Amino acid sequence: MTGRPRPSSEAGAIRWELTGWPILGWLLRQRALNWVLMGGALLGLLLAVVAGIVGTAAGSANFGIVFVWIVWWGLLMGVLLPLGGRLWCLVCPIPAPGEWLQRKALVAPPLHGIEPAPDAAQAPVETGRRTGLDSGRRWPKALRSIWLQNAGFLGTALFSTIILTRPSVTGWVLFAFLAGAAGLALVFERRAFCRYVCPVGGFIGLYSLVSPLELRVRDAGVCQEHRTKDCYLGNADGYGCPWMERPWSMERNAYCGLCGECLRTCPKDNVSLNLRLPGHDLLVVEGWRLDEAYKAFIMLACAGIYPLVFLGPWGWPRDWSNLASVPGFVLYALAFLGCNLLLVPGLQLAIAALTRQAAGWRELPLRRVFVALAYPLVPLGLAAWIAFTVSFVFANLSYALPVLSDPFGWGWDLFGTRQLFWQPWLTGLVPALHTAALVGGLVLAIWTAAGILRRFGDGAAMLRGLAVQSVALLGQAVFFLWLYLGAT
Amino acid sequence: MRALIVAGVLLLALLILLAPWPALPTAGREREIVVRARQYAFAPGVVRVNRGDRVTLILEAEDVTHGLRLDGYDVDLVAIPGQRARTSFVVDRPGKFQMRCSKVCGTLHPFMLGELVVEPHGAFWRAAAVALLAAVGTVLFVVLGQRTPAGEQAE
Numbered sequence: 001m002t003g004r005p006r007p008s009s010e011a012g013a014i015r016w017e018l019t020g021w022p023i024l025g026w027l028l029r030q031r032a033l034n035w036v037l038m039g040g041a042l043l044g045l046l047l048a049v050v051a052g053i054v055g056t057a058a059g060s061a062n063f064g065i066v067f068v069w070i071v072w073w074g075l076l077m078g079v080l081l082p083l084g085g086r087l088w089c090l091v092c093p094i095p096a097p098g099e100w101l102q103r104k105a106l107v108a109p110p111l112h113g114i115e116p117a118p119d120a121a122q123a124p125v126e127t128g129r130r131t132g133l134d135s136g137r138r139w140p141k142a143l144r145s146i147w148l149q150n151a152g153f154l155g156t157a158l159f160s161t162i163i164l165t166r167p168s169v170t171g172w173v174l175f176a177f178l179a180g181a182a183g184l185a186l187v188f189e190r191r192a193f194c195r196y197v198c199p200v201g202g203f204i205g206l207y208s209l210v211s212p213l214e215l216r217v218r219d220a221g222v223c224q225e226h227r228t229k230d231c232y233l234g235n236a237d238g239y240g241c242p243w244m245e246r247p248w249s250m251e252r253n254a255y256c257g258l259c260g261e262c263l264r265t266c267p268k269d270n271v272s273l274n275l276r277l278p279g280h281d282l283l284v285v286e287g288w289r290l291d292e293a294y295k296a297f298i299m300l301a302c303a304g305i306y307p308l309v310f311l312g313p314w315g316w317p318r319d320w321s322n323l324a325s326v327p328g329f330v331l332y333a334l335a336f337l338g339c340n341l342l343l344v345p346g347l348q349l350a351i352a353a354l355t356r357q358a359a360g361w362r363e364l365p366l367r368r369v370f371v372a373l374a375y376p377l378v379p380l381g382l383a384a385w386i387a388f389t390v391s392f393v394f395a396n397l398s399y400a401l402p403v404l405s406d407p408f409g410w411g412w413d414l415f416g417t418r419q420l421f422w423q424p425w426l427t428g429l430v431p432a433l434h435t436a437a438l439v440g441g442l443v444l445a446i447w448t449a450a451g452i453l454r455r456f457g458d459g460a461a462m463l464r465g466l467a468v469q470s471v472a473l474l475g476q477a478v479f480f481l482w483l484y485l486g487a488t
Numbered sequence: 489m490r491a492l493i494v495a496g497v498l499l500l501a502l503l504i505l506l507a508p509w510p511a512l513p514t515a516g517r518e519r520e521i522v523v524r525a526r527q528y529a530f531a532p533g534v535v536r537v538n539r540g541d542r543v544t545l546i547l548e549a550e551d552v553t554h555g556l557r558l559d560g561y562d563v564d565l566v567a568i569p570g571q572r573a574r575t576s577f578v579v580d581r582p583g584k585f586q587m588r589c590s591k592v593c594g595t596l597h598p599f600m601l602g603e604l605v606v607e608p609h610g611a612f613w614r615a616a617a618v619a620l621l622a623a624v625g626t627v628l629f630v631v632l633g634q635r636t637p638a639g640e641q642a643e
Contacts, residue, residue: 313530
């Protein structure tokens with residue numbers, strides 16, 4: 001059977017409700033939770049900005065570099081993202097000042113409830129409430145995608161050798177993120193920056209599709225009956241979804257920041273935080289989009305380029321990406337962008353065409369198959385990023401101890417740890433972690449490919465398509481294994 | 489049946505990862521290797537030796553002070569420009585080990601890396617074999633699910 005993809009089904013999905021655990025349920029409903037987490041992280045971020053700008057130029061002795069690009073990055077890619085999806089977005093301090101200004105409040109809920117729109121169930125009120133300093137303007141329709149985030153990530157990634165190693169550049173980039181988020185919060189409703197602009201949020205959203213954690217309504221039927229849509233519009237208990245998501249129809253993690261506002265505002269107690277099997281959201285047909293597909297390609301390409309530049313035994317890629325010479329950087333930029341925008345998407349297009357050919361699904365539009373088959377690359381890409389991250393985090397984490405005592409590199413010794421020397425930790429474990437991450441990512445990628453192909457058809461045709469996909473995914477996984485474990 | 493596939497794949501994977509790597513016994517040789525360090529690379533970037541070799545590693549710094557710390561071995565050399573640092577050790581563990589600059593030498597210092605490859609180095613081939621096994625196992629798992637009557641298909 002072929003034709004239009006079948007919609008995903010929630011039937012049979014295994015879930016464990018975490019909010020059923022009273023302590024966690026209570027904690028997540030506390031308004032102060034977000035403020036405490038974001039406020040604490042904001043102090044750390046401000047320290048990183050100041051240390052980056054005024055502290056020592058030696059990155060390995062500067063809080064801005066060590067705590068952002070080693071400690072935070074390691075925590076994000078190694079723990080938070082694979083296990084908790086957008087859990088970091090609950091803590092992230094970048095939108096905090098803008099959001100507090102927008103609401104004219106740190107913790108307090110809106111002072112008054114909202115009159116329900118009579119047709120809220122069919123067409124919920126689109127604009128945010130203007131309780132704070134924002135103009136309540138909606139984000140332009142033409143930009144409601146993650147293309148901006150793709151471009152932002154690509155730009156940041158192109159200059160990553162500069163950003164990751166110069167404290168002052170890191171400091172100014174973080175400041176620009178803070179200022180940009182605050183500026184957009186004053187012009188546009190809710191968290192427009194997080195949803196449509198943040199380059200980090202873009203890939204966190206994509207990879208959160210793999211996560212075993214989800215926030216969902218318990219019973220969609222309850223929401224259908226409930227016309228005031230407090231989760232989207234807000235009420236006296238909390239704000240309408242800052243991420244502009246409609247929880248009653250949300251089937252994917254991609255754009256849910258796990259802030260918990262809907263848990264607080266739902267008068268029917270119909271929202272829960274659940275554990276489920278990883279990768280479930282990748283099979284939601286309605287979510288397959290070209291901008292997300294390109295995000296998957298960009299992330300996969302960067303995961304292949306970074307080990308060559310940062311971890312390889314060759315000096316010239318580092319020199320070229322470090323702007324040691326303009327011609328070298330131009331060559332690097334051409335290779336980097338060509339790989340991201342042409343080579344990897346072109347390869348995936350060829351694989352999609354072969355898969356369609358093998359399955360005999362000639363009536364299916366190639367674009368549809370191309371976009372859908374980008375999603376098996378999401379778990380594989382995440383695995384490749386985990387492999388990259390463990391390579392440098394374990395080797396460099398010990399820089400954090402002296403930097404804690406001397407964040408600016410000015411000779412302080414606040415906690416008596418300044419004299420602790422750099423020492424690579426657990427490097428003997430790293431090859432095993434590479435293998436585990438990449439083989440695990442491959443299994444989930446093939447499993448996802450099978451689920452996606454089943455949406456297009458069954459039987460022998462699907463299995464022929466799966467054979468092509470499996471060979472292609474295996475080839476890519478082996479390439480990453482070679483990058484880390486092969487004798488170059 | 490699907491449980492059998494999972495168990496079989498896990499067992500075979502363990503076997504692949506833990507089985508001794510076939511290699512012809514070689515007599516250890518004396519090796520003297522000069523590694524030149526400059527911002528931000530070692531030359532040669534990859535040093536290849538055989539298990540059992542006695543390696544004398546000599547570090548020369550060409551521009552600023554550099555260090556060479558070798559993962560997996562108790563080796564940490566520091567060389568200032570114009571002076572050599574050396575150490576000797578027997579390479580008794582096969583595999584790929586990172587050489588890392590251990591003296592802050594500039595902005596890209598944490599990424600100044602090289603490799604010592606001690607043959608027989610089979611980590612990649614073992615991992616690739618496990619990946620192949622995992623891929624075949626996953627496809628078999630899916631195929632068996634496909635053959636069960638509609639409605640019983642696990643997703």
